[in-house]
Amino acid sequence: MIDALLVLLAGVLAFIFGWNNSSLLIGNIRASGSLGAKGAVAVSVIGLLAGAAIEGPKMLKSLNGSVAYSSPEIGLAITLGLAVAFTVGLTFLKLPATFSGIMVGSFLGAAVALRLAVNGGQVLLIVSFWFIAPLIAGFIAFALHRATSTLLTSVSVVGVDSFNRLAIVGTSFAVAFVLGANNVGLMAGTAAGGGAGGQGAMVAVGLALVAALGAVTLGKGHVSDTIGDRMLSLSPQGVFAVFAGAAIAVIIGTQLQVPMSIGESVLGGMFGSAYSQRTTVINRRVASLALGMWIVTPLMAFATGYILAAV
Amino acid sequence: MKLRPFSFISRKESKIVQEIEGYFRIVEKTVDGFAGLVKAMAERDWAAAKNFFQLVLDGESEADSVHRTLSMAIAEGAFFGGIREDILDLLETMDNVADSAKDAARFLESEEDLDDFALSLLESDEMKLFVSELQSAVNALGKLIAAFDLGKKEILARIPAVEEWEEAADSSKDKLMKRLFRSSSTPNPVTVIQMRDFLFVADDIADYAEDASDVILVLAAKGYD
Numbered sequence: 124m125i126d127a128l129l130v131l132l133a134g135v136l137a138f139i140f141g142w143n144n145s146s147l148l149i150g151n152i153r154a155s156g157s158l159g160a161k162g163a164v165a166v167s168v169i170g171l172l173a174g175a176a177i178e179g180p181k182m183l184k185s186l187n188g189s190v191a192y193s194s195p196e197i198g199l200a201i202t203l204g205l206a207v208a209f210t211v212g213l214t215f216l217k218l219p220a221t222f223s224g225i226m227v228g229s230f231l232g233a234a235v236a237l238r239l240a241v242n243g244g245q246v247l248l249i250v251s252f253w254f255i256a257p258l259i260a261g262f263i264a265f266a267l268h269r270a271t272s273t274l275l276t277s278v279s280v281v282g283v284d285s286f287n288r289l290a291i292v293g294t295s296f297a298v299a300f301v302l303g304a305n306n307v308g309l310m311a312g313t314a315a316g317g318g319a320g321g322q323g324a325m326v327a328v329g330l331a332l333v334a335a336l337g338a339v340t341l342g343k344g345h346v347s348d349t350i351g352d353r354m355l356s357l358s359p360q361g362v363f364a365v366f367a368g369a370a371i372a373v374i375i376g377t378q379l380q381v382p383m384s385i386g387e388s389v390l391g392g393m394f395g396s397a398y399s400q401r402t403t404v405i406n407r408r409v410a411s412l413a414l415g416m417w418i419v420t421p422l423m424a425f426a427t428g429y430i431l432a433a434v
Numbered sequence: 435m436k437l438r439p440f441s442f443i444s445r446k447e448s449k450i451v452q453e454i455e456g457y458f459r460i461v462e463k464t465v466d467g468f469a470g471l472v473k474a475m476a477e478r479d480w481a482a483a484k485n486f487f488q489l490v491l492d493g494e495s496e497a498d499s500v501h502r503t504l505s506m507a508i509a510e511g512a513f514f515g516g517i518r519e520d521i522l523d524l525l526e527t528m529d530n531v532a533d534s535a536k537d538a539a540r541f542l543e544s545e546e547d548l549d550d551f552a553l554s555l556l557e558s559d560e561m562k563l564f565v566s567e568l569q570s571a572v573n574a575l576g577k578l579i580a581a582f583d584l585g586k587k588e589i590l591a592r593i594p595a596v597e598e599w600e601e602a603a604d605s606s607k608d609k610l611m612k613r614l615f616r617s618s619s620t621p622n623p624v625t626v627i628q629m630r631d632f633l634f635v636a637d638d639i640a641d642y643a644e645d646a647s648d649v650i651l652v653l654a655a656k657g658y659d
Contacts, residue, residue: 276585276587281582282585289443291515
């Protein structure tokens with residue numbers, strides 16, 4: 124019974140996740156005009172599935188089996204249930220939802236309330252990597268943006284246009300891949316109780332399909348827009364640098380079993396990309412809001428998870 | 435050297451850039467027609483003037499048509515990430531160059547509209563210099579558009595030439611204005627007003643060429659950053 128509930132909650136969460144990240148998964152390609160609607164959907168679906176199938180299994184034990192060694196199913200249900208509630212609430216409020224932060228916070232809160240043995244070293248790694256990842260993404264974005272600006276100087280307008288097209292499709296695939304690997308893998312692991320072997324991987328692939336469905340059916344790109352479009356304006360090469368930097372930061376986190384929010388890395392990448400140019404205008408109020416939400420949300424999820432598990 | 439490492443992906447965009455170059459040649463032909471009209475009027479070759487006038491009208495009309503087709507093609511699907519609006523702006527400004535040539539030509543539509551004083555102004559060395567500077571500004575814009583194939587460095591290197599020719603034309607226009615208003619003879623006031631307006635409208639040819647170069651500067655800054 125509770126197993127079915129976990130899978131159902133994970134399915135709902137995956138659907139909302141797809142909706143929440145639709146502008147990253149599909150919006151970039153569609154808005155840029157690089158590909159038509161079918162092509163954009165195909166890139167994101169293939170990316171999500173490939174990420175979930177190839178790298179997703181590395182994230183299966185990133186909470187249950189890593190942060191705490193064996194959580195009872197009620198702890199996992201609280202984690203998934205709160206993730207659904209927080210993500211829906213923040214999405215409707217058009218606020219950036221740090222999906223992985225909510226899951227880690229609520230899982231940890233429930234684990235502490237249930238008096239489980241918590242792996243302090245892994246918690247420290249996760250929290251510290253949340254701060255390091257934007258710096259990594261920012262550094263990569265800075266270097267990539269500088270490099271592309273320099274290398275493309277002698278390339279024709281059409282050549283630059285072609286590069287932009289390729290870069291947007293490539294980075295959109297990369298973003299879908301890392302979201303499938305890290306976030307869908309995290310959801311699958313939580314739903315499968317740390318899901319050993321093939322079962323967890325199958326759940327990950329199934330959830331990736333559900334996430335793609337969420338992105339296609341409900342996605343209009345509102346939430347990710349609040350972070351990116353309102354914060355600063357970037358050229359296509361800037362967008363490429365940001366998403367490449369963010370994707371690399373998330374894939375590094377995946378190797379370390381760290382649940383990651385790509386939004387944090389995108390924010391870091393945006394600063395890196397923006398500061399690689401001579402003139403930069405950044406909406407600091409929006410940046411501060413995003414940063415504040417990413418610190419406050421896991422803490423709120425921790426407190427709520429603790430209270431629910433204690434009750 | 436032309437570097438187009440990925441251009442196989444952007445065939446449609448490549449075609450549009452070629453068509454912009456073709457569009458420019460129509461604009462240039464219109465301005466050349468205007469220059470021919472001024473020369474023919476100055477030489478009192480009314481038959482040639484009539485032909486040049488028709489050339490200007492036809493050129494402007496063709497430019498309008500190509501402008502519309504190109505704008506539709508860009509609006510309907512060409513990629514040009516981040517610079518699409520700037521390319522549309524460029525086309526609009528290029529169209530203004532052709533429009534100015536036509537508007538200026540209208541002042542010289544018929545020999546009956548011009549008295550001896552007006553004709554003497556048209557045949558003056560200052561007028562010849564002014565018209566050649568207008569043409570040079572437009573030619574410099576053509577070289578700038580051709581640099582779309584060569585990259586940002588070359589684009590930026592070719593922008594100042596348009597501005598220099600525009601300033602030169604502006605200076606020549608001022609000299610012609612002085613000649614117009616400080617003439618020792620007593621010209622017909624209507625002729626003075628007509629020629630003053632003619633000079634202002636003709637000067638717009640270089641002004642719009644310079645505006646187009648400004649749009650290209652923005653396009654290069656946005657497209658390559």
